[in-house]
Amino acid sequence: MIFSPDLGKFAETLILSPFSHSLNYADAIFEGMSIVVGKRISIFHPELNYERMQYGADFMKYGYKINIVRAINTVFYLYLMNNYQSKRVYVRPLLYRDNDSVGLRNSGSTKLMHVLMPMGEYIAKEELSVLVSEIPRELPFARIKASSNYQLSLYALREANGYDEVIFMNSKGKLIEGSGENVVFLKDNTIYTDRDNSLPGITLRFVVKIAKELGLDFKYGSFGPEEIRDVDLVMFTGNAIGVKIVKNLSWRGNLISPKMQSLDIYHKIRDRYNEIFMGQDEQYHMFLDEFIDIDAYNSNRIDLDRKPERFDRVVKENIEELGIAKFL
Structure with a gap:
C-alpha cells in the first residue's frame, strides 16, 4: 500500500519518532x-x-x-x-x-x-440494535475530531458484544452520540441533535439541510433513554455509516424502542442523502x-x-x- 506521510510525499513505510x-x-x-x-x-x-x-x-x-x-x-x-x-x-x-x-x-x-x-458498507443492517454505555461522556474537545476522544468509543465497542453499535449519554443522562456517529431524533416533525457534547458532523449537516427541504423544523436538544418511547424515530448519521435507523436501545437490562413512526420521512432523508453522495x-x-x-x-x-x-x-x-x- 502506498500512502502519503505528508503532503506531496509518497511512501510504503512510515518513519515516526518513538517520542511522537x-x-x-x-x-x-x-x-x-x-x-x-x-x-x-x-x-x-x-x-x-x-x-x-x-x-x-x-x-x-x-x-x-x-x-x-x-x-x-x-x-x-x-x-x-x-x-x-x-x-x-x-x-x-x-x-x-x-x-x-x-x-x-x-x-x-x-x-x-x-x-x-x-x-x-460499514454496517449492512438498516435497523440497528444499540447498547447504551453506562459511562457518562463529557469530552473537553468534543467539538473537534481529536484522536484522544475515541478511547472511550474503542472501550465501549469492546463491551458491546451482540450489539450493532453503542450510544453515549452526557452527565445529565441525555443521549448525545454514537461511537463515531451523530444521533438524530425525530419527534412531531422536528429533528433534534445534541450540540454541546458532539462533533459537528458533516453528514449531520446534510441531513439537516434535507430535513428542512422536506419542511421539518430543526432544533438542538436530546432525550434520555426512557424518553425514547415518545420519539418517532432515532437515526445515526456519519460518513462511514451514512443514515441508519436505531431500532432499539438496551439500557440497564431494558430494551427500549422509539415509536418507529414517520418511516417515510426517514426513507426520503436517506434516499436524498445517498443520491447526493453516491449519485x-x-x-x-x-x-x-x-x-x-x-x-x-x-x-x-x-x-x-x-x-x-x-x-x-x-x-x-x-x-x-x-x-x-x-x-x-
Whole structure:
C-alpha cells in the first residue's frame, strides 16, 4: 500500500519518532472522507472535511495551515498509485505530531498524512440494535475530531458484544452520540441533535439541510433513554455509516424502542442523502479528472497545485451553506 506521510510525499513505510506526541499521547486530529467511483471518480465534500480539520488544528494551536488543493491532489494521486477497484474508497487524513525528544513541552512538527482503504458498507443492517454505555461522556474537545476522544468509543465497542453499535449519554443522562456517529431524533416533525457534547458532523449537516427541504423544523436538544418511547424515530448519521435507523436501545437490562413512526420521512432523508453522495452531485463532489492530468501522471509528472476553474466558487458556496461555523 502506498500512502502519503505528508503532503506531496509518497511512501510504503512510515518513519515516526518513538517520542511522537501522537504515538504517546494521542495528540492528533483526523477526518473520514470517501472517494466514490461512479461515472467519474470523485471525493465527497473534501472542502468541508478540511475546514473542520483546520478548525481543530487552530483550536489545538498546532500552527498548521492546510493547503486544500494540495491535499485533494495528494488523495487523487494515491488513488491512482494504488489502483483501487472498489466502488468506494475510505480516505483518512491525519494531522499528527512528530517529536524528537520526550516531554510534553517539546513542540515538534505537524504533518498531514493521507491513507486510503477500499471500503464496503460499514454496517449492512438498516435497523440497528444499540447498547447504551453506562459511562457518562463529557469530552473537553468534543467539538473537534481529536484522536484522544475515541478511547472511550474503542472501550465501549469492546463491551458491546451482540450489539450493532453503542450510544453515549452526557452527565445529565441525555443521549448525545454514537461511537463515531451523530444521533438524530425525530419527534412531531422536528429533528433534534445534541450540540454541546458532539462533533459537528458533516453528514449531520446534510441531513439537516434535507430535513428542512422536506419542511421539518430543526432544533438542538436530546432525550434520555426512557424518553425514547415518545420519539418517532432515532437515526445515526456519519460518513462511514451514512443514515441508519436505531431500532432499539438496551439500557440497564431494558430494551427500549422509539415509536418507529414517520418511516417515510426517514426513507426520503436517506434516499436524498445517498443520491447526493453516491449519485455524485457536482456541487458537493470534486472530480479526479478536474485535478489530475492523466497523460502527465503516466509520464511521472506530478502537479499538486492543479485545480478546476470552479473550485474557489464551489468551496465558497459549500462553506457558506454547510460550513462548521453554522453548527458550533
